[in-house]
Amino acid sequence: MYDIEKKNINLKDFHMDAQDHSYVEELTQIDKNDSEQLLNVGVDILEKGRAGTFIQKDRSVIHCKSMQEGVEIMGISQAVSTYDWLQNYVWKNIDPDTDEFTAQAKEIPHEGYFIRALPGVKLENPIQSCLYIAKDGFSQNVHNIMIAEEGSEIHIINGCATAPHLHTGLHVGVSEFFIKKGAKVTFTMIHDWGKNISVRPRTVTHVEQGGTLISNYISLKPVGSLQMFPTTYLDGEGAIALFNSVLVAGKGSHLDVGSRVVLNAPQTRAEIISRGITSGGTIIARGDMTGKYPGIKAHLECKGLILNNGLMHAIPELRAYVPGVEMSHEAAVGKIDQREIEYLMARGLDEDQAVSTIVRGFLNVDIKGLPQSLKTKLDKAISETQKDMM
Incomplete structure (x- = not known):
């Protein structure tokens, strides 16, 4: 899959252990340098207008709470010990043997979040989460589970960042999302990793009948190597997936970013919109849509702009297995x-x-x-x- 200028990573180059960090009752108690980094990725340390917060530093959950009834937020280890039924969700969407990164997240886990909206709960304010790396050379291996129960509506702002002093680091994030019948999830990711940080998210989402996923991804700051290709399965009639991404690659940055949507049911709809600018770095923008049922609608759009050289590579792919599908794509790469x-x-x-x-x-x-x-x-x-x- 990742065969274009592939950035190889030696997992042995990173530490798998880190000190435990103390829990903080109020985000205002967080170290000033850390809080500034959190602010850059959309975290409100005053928690105004937020339905809940999850903050992880290295391997420690340092702040976690729900501020609205019907919303559950906790570290994944606490959630697994609290709910026996959660075993039916953990590693259900993703095989731990998918690649060396998923295998490492299974073998050497470093927490991650559990977020669940109960049936019918509709959040007025977003939940904020942040996965933060403070130890130099650390491999943060997290496993996240998000469940939007039937008829619920939630918005998650997920900011990821590193401490200013970091020279190297690796983030491995395995995320499994479950969007039940009639539920709606807006998931916004804002990433500020650092010039020499490697990032390997692995995400799979299943959307049931009438469910909606809106996924926004924003990466404007330098990152050493980013490789992500989240997959969404629209399994129920009328399910919808909308992906938006805004990418900037400066000199030395390598971004291999895309989205895949499999339309498995009638009247499902999907859209992938990508904007990328390279000013000396590499952007590989992938989009993959598969139509397996008559009457589905899907559109893929990728536009790239080149400043000061660099590489912009758009890879749009459409697959249809039955007649009666409506699928289109548009890709353009150029200069001003x-x-x-x-x-x-x-x-x-x-x-x-x-x-x-x-x-x-x-x-x-x-x-x-x-x-x-x-x-x-x-x-x-x-x-x-x-x-x-x-």
Whole structure:
């Protein structure tokens, strides 16, 4: 699968052990340097307008609580010991022998979150979670389970980051999501890893009848090597999956990012929208859709922009096994059109301002389901990113 400029990782290069960190009752008690990193990925340390919080530092759950009735949030080890029935979900979507990373997450686990919305519960505010690495050279192996019970609606803001002093590190994240009949999940990931950090998420989601998954992925800051290809199965009639991603790869960054959706039932619908800018790094943008039932609708769109060289490789794939499907894709890779620059310069902007305006417009994709406070932070991050690239 990952055969284009594959970035090999030697797991023996990373530590599997780390010290335990103390639990903090209030996020305001977290070390200032850590709290600044958390803020950068959408965590509100005052927890205003949040339905719950999960924070993990290295292998320790340092803060975890639910602030709305009908929502359960805890570390995965506590959840497994609390609910016998959870064994029916753990490693159900993903085989631990899928690759060396899933195998390591099974053999040497370092917690992870359990989030569950009870039947019919509809959250007004998002749940925030953060997986944070503070120990240099540490391999953080987490296993996450999210269950949206029948008729529930939840929004999770998942920020991942590393301490400023880190030179190297590895994050292995196995996530299994279960979206029951009529449930809706909006899952927004904001990642700020670091120039030499390797990241290997492995995610599989099953969506039942009438269920909806909206997945937003934002990576604007440098990352050494990122490789992710989440798979979603639309198993029930009328199920929907919408994926949005915004990617920036500076010099030295290697992003191999994509999404796969398998439409297994009638009237299912899927959309994958990707925007990527390389200013010296590599972006491999994958999209894969499989239609297995008449009447399904699926659209895949990937657009890439190249600044200051780099590699932008779009790989759209559509598969249909029956007649009566409606599937389409659009992919485009290029540079900024000189005519656009000249148009803006004719209206009073200098060349740098014109290029900056075009880049900002390209990155500003309308991402569904974001709280206004997070939209404001993203606008600021995009503004800072475009300045760095210029």
